[in-house]
Amino acid sequence: MEISQHRQNSTVWVEKQGLEVVQRDGYSANSTSGRAMTTNKTTVTGASVTEFIRNLDSSQRRDDSKVIMKMMRKITGHRPVMWGDSLIGYGKYHYVYESGREGDAFLTGFSPRKQNMVIYIMPGFKPYSALLNKLGKHKTSVSCLYFSKLADLDCQVLEQLIEKSVVEMRKRYQ
Secondary structure, three states: OOEEEEEEOOEEEEEEOOOEEEEOOOEEEOOOOOOEEEOOOOOEOOOOHHHHHHOOOOHHHHHHHHHHHHHHHHHHOOOOEEEOOOEEEEOOEEEEOOOOOEEEEOOEEEEEOOOOEEEEEOOOOHHHHHHHHHHEOOEEOOOEEEEOOHHHEOHHHHHHHHHHHHHHHHHHHO
């Protein structure tokens, strides 16, 4: 295997067999275009989801996580996988932006953060306003649904929301 190093803007690029270019400080380049692109910070880690849940400080977060895990497994048909240090994802899709940037992300997932639980509704919330109105106490940002505990939400509505978002992502990317 031939490995060569290149200097570009004070960064060392390592090229293997002319197929891929990887930069050591978190950036990569597409070998066909030669353009520099950032890589996703959040990728599959191979860490144990069970161990991550077991080590959560809050018993409420552990219990809610187990319910969400069962729900997402049922909806997606996929086992949970750790993405980064604190995201639990289900399924995967590959995206390519017009800029040429591309990567992988999960179809849906969640993170049991200290301040609140976060469920990732990847297509965003615009098409789901009727469900959000029936969901219960929550906040949203672009693709993040924030809530304190599952008891604040209608879990049947939550399941419908996750299911509709997964269907939409599969339609878009598969």
